[in-house]
Amino acid sequence: MEKFEKLTAVAAPMSLINIDTDMIIPKQFLKTIKRSGLGVNLFDEMRYGDDGSEIPEFVLNKPAYRNAQIIIAGDNFGCGSSREHAPWALLDFGIRCVVSTSFADIFFNNCLKNGILPVVLPPEQVKLLMADSEKGANAKISIDLVSQEITTSDGDTISFEVDAFQKHCLLNGLDDIGLTFEKSNSIDEYEAKSAPLRPWV
Amino acid sequence: MTTAKTLYDKIWDAHLVHATEDGTSLLYIDRHLVHEVTSPQAFEGLRNAGRTVRAPEKTIAVPDHNVPTTTDRALGIKNEESRIQVEELDKNAKEFGIHYYPVDDVRQGIVHIVGPEQGWTLPGMTVVCGDSHTATHGAFGALAHGIGTSEVEHVLATQTLIQKKSLNMKVEITGHLHPGVTAKDITMAVIGATGTAGGTGYVIEYCGQAIRDLSMEGRMTVCNMAIEGGARAGLIAPDQTTYDYVKGRPHAPTPQQWDDAVSWWQTLFTDEDAVFDKVLTLKAEDIEPLVTWGTSPEDVLPISATIPSPDDFDEGKSKAVSRALDYMGLTPGMKLTDIEIDTVFIGSCTNGRIEDFRAVAEIVKGKKIKAGMRAMIVPGSGLVRAQAEKEGLAQIFTDAGFDWRLAGCSMCLAMNPDQLAPGERCAATSNRNFEGRQGRGGRTHLVSPQMAAAAALTGRLTDIRKVL
Ligand code: SF4
Numbered sequence: 001m002e003k004f005e006k007l008t009a010v011a012a013p014m015s016l017i018n019i020d021t022d023m024i025i026p027k028q029f030l031k032t033i034k035r036s037g038l039g040v041n042l043f044d045e046m047r048y049g050d051d052g053s054e055i056p057e058f059v060l061n062k063p064a065y066r067n068a069q070i071i072i073a074g075d076n077f078g079c080g081s082s083r084e085h086a087p088w089a090l091l092d093f094g095i096r097c098v099v100s101t102s103f104a105d106i107f108f109n110n111c112l113k114n115g116i117l118p119v120v121l122p123p124e125q126v127k128l129l130m131a132d133s134e135k136g137a138n139a140k141i142s143i144d145l146v147s148q149e150i151t152t153s154d155g156d157t158i159s160f161e162v163d164a165f166q167k168h169c170l171l172n173g174l175d176d177i178g179l180t181f182e183k184s185n186s187i188d189e190y191e192a193k194s195a196p197l198r199p200w201v
Numbered sequence: 202m203t204t205a206k207t208l209y210d211k212i213w214d215a216h217l218v219h220a221t222e223d224g225t226s227l228l229y230i231d232r233h234l235v236h237e238v239t240s241p242q243a244f245e246g247l248r249n250a251g252r253t254v255r256a257p258e259k260t261i262a263v264p265d266h267n268v269p270t271t272t273d274r275a276l277g278i279k280n281e282e283s284r285i286q287v288e289e290l291d292k293n294a295k296e297f298g299i300h301y302y303p304v305d306d307v308r309q310g311i312v313h314i315v316g317p318e319q320g321w322t323l324p325g326m327t328v329v330c331g332d333s334h335t336a337t338h339g340a341f342g343a344l345a346h347g348i349g350t351s352e353v354e355h356v357l358a359t360q361t362l363i364q365k366k367s368l369n370m371k372v373e374i375t376g377h378l379h380p381g382v383t384a385k386d387i388t389m390a391v392i393g394a395t396g397t398a399g400g401t402g403y404v405i406e407y408c409g410q411a412i413r414d415l416s417m418e419g420r421m422t423v424c425n426m427a428i429e430g431g432a433r434a435g436l437i438a439p440d441q442t443t444y445d446y447v448k449g450r451p452h453a454p455t456p457q458q459w460d461d462a463v464s465w466w467q468t469l470f471t472d473e474d475a476v477f478d479k480v481l482t483l484k485a486e487d488i489e490p491l492v493t494w495g496t497s498p499e500d501v502l503p504i505s506a507t508i509p510s511p512d513d514f515d516e517g518k519s520k521a522v523s524r525a526l527d528y529m530g531l532t533p534g535m536k537l538t539d540i541e542i543d544t545v546f547i548g549s550c551t552n553g554r555i556e557d558f559r560a561v562a563e564i565v566k567g568k569k570i571k572a573g574m575r576a577m578i579v580p581g582s583g584l585v586r587a588q589a590e591k592e593g594l595a596q597i598f599t600d601a602g603f604d605w606r607l608a609g610c611s612m613c614l615a616m617n618p619d620q621l622a623p624g625e626r627c628a629a630t631s632n633r634n635f636e637g638r639q640g641r642g643g644r645t646h647l648v649s650p651q652m653a654a655a656a657a658l659t660g661r662l663t664d665i666r667k668v669l
Contacts, residue, residue, distance in 0.1 A: 001250075183218070
């Protein structure tokens with residue numbers, strides 16, 4: 001999992017509430033053998049017309065937001081199924097942080113497992129960031145996980161909460177595998193101890 | 202003084218790498234079985250992170266879910282997504298240097314049949330696979346359970362799994378089975394008694410005289426469906442039957458290691474005064490040949506019974522029963538033996554082993570299946586197929602009108618070409634009767650191999666005791 005320390009990037013405003021996992025990545029894209037490559041189909045039904053052409057009004061199709069790495073979202077982002085394909089698609093597109101007033105629980109955890117920082121803020125502050133992000137490509141927003149602060153393009157700062165353990169994992173790029181790697185010594189010791197006892201394993 | 206332990210406790214303790222105060226534990230995995238459906242993203246994850254498989258020598262892969270079972274499969278898999286998944290496994294097995302049985306290898310078959318057959322599964326081991334029926338391997342006294350794709354990646358990378366310990370449940374089957382009653386009926390009877398959530402949070406140890414009397418094949422059938430009762434895993438303590446089955450298999454302990462192995466295996470039993478968190482006892486004599494009538498494995502009744510009414514159940518379940526009866530096209534009060542079937546499927550990781558086929562051959566020998574019946578018999582591995590051919594069973598099946606197939610999951614689930622059409626009704630020896638499991642709109646009645654054979658002959662669900 002990629003580390004998350006500090007990110008300065010364009011933020012895309014998506015004020016729609018209840019964006020669910022089917023909207024993030026529709027079902028027909030789940031038969032894949034890959035985690036990667038889902039980015040082109042992120043928000044597929046909102047993003048492309050029936051003939052496959054881009055819908056110009058959709059935020060991520062606008063020139064200013066094509067390289068957005070942050071989404072400022074409406075309430076209850078990521079509701080729906082438990083499939084990890086939703087964060088996989090966001091990540092593949094390049095999104096590393098989503099800010100909203102609330103997230104669906106499973107989606108929230110799936111984001112963290114995949115190196116995406118979900119930030120929960122009170123409505124006024126989300127509104128402020130939404131307005132800032134609407135200014136376009138020149139209005140970059142900074143997110144500093146170490147100091148737990150967001151800086152708007154105008155220099156205003158907003159602090160946010162994050163679970164200490166999850167912060168540790170994100171800062172160090174530790175997924176479950178990364179965490180287990182920290183215990184490699186114990187695994188080595190276990191193997192050294194058990195091999196002579198049960199050589200047939 | 203040491204405290205009394207269950208079999209599960211002993212295997213757990215022998216594999217504990219690390220434990221934190223809240224009980225989150227790192228468990229060492231002795232065998233990791235891999236198939237084509239749940240592994241591609243896990244291998245891709247390794248590749249993207251520049252990681253390797255920590256213990257390729259303990260990792261065994263075989264394609265089974267997607268492979269066609271017709272004899273022309275050497276020509277290739279027609280469905281593109283299926284073909285890509287199998288090709289991906291070919292590639293990953295080679296790239297990461299893990300043991301592999303490709304589609305054209307005689308040892309290829311359903312992962313839960315291949316593992317034990319090749320001697321990969323041994324008593325006292327921890328065994329995982331990205332598939333819920335990994336519970337099968339518990340028949341050897343191995344702690345075996347299914348895992349998700351992220352966990353598959355975790356095991357590939359670290360050879361460990363992050364786990365919290367389950368509770369202990371004992372299921373005792375006392376006495377002796379009547380003729381015509383099989384391991385399949387035992388395991389369905391247990392699910393009927395506990396419900397599909399009765400085992401949730403537990404690891405079940407099956408014990409008692411009727412379990413001891415079972416062959417390894419029968420024990421695998423029992424443990425296979427532990428997951429259908431909600432349990433994390435099923436276990437049976439190893440004994441002479443287990444050692445005899447294991448001895449001489451390609452990956453069993455060598456002759457030099459054998460005595461040490463057996464001495465350790467002999468310590469793998471539940472101590473007399475160990476305490477179980479939950480206990481269920483059934484009398485083998487009370488178990489009749491069973492059949493499912495609904496769309497959940499807990500919807501099980503003796504073949505002599507009639508279809509229940511939604512009114513017989515409490516509110517939550519009553520709705521599910523109405524829906525199930527509607528889906529199955531059945532009416533309350535109907536005798537189970539009046540249900541006509543058009544398809545028979547014998548195979549799967551529940552009942553695709555040689556002993557199952559011997560039992561079927563005994564029933565259909567010299568007879569013909571009902572005219573118009575589609576009857577498919579699918580070996581669990583290429584070696585089961587070869588053995589059945591050597592013993593003359595294959596000839597008996599084809600003479601009777603069965604379609605004798607190549608090894609794979611086949612009609613157990615609708616992921617390969619073997620499927621039910623909407624409205625078709627099948628007596629199946631597999632383990633799940635969910636809506637659409639064998640094909641969209643298909644209707645499944647789970648039974649033992651013997652019952653399936655009898656149904657193939659008569660064209661309806663049949664009491665095997667009247668055929669014997
Ligand atoms: S035979 Fe059926 S239950 Fe067994 S592994 Fe294959 S699909 Fe799963």
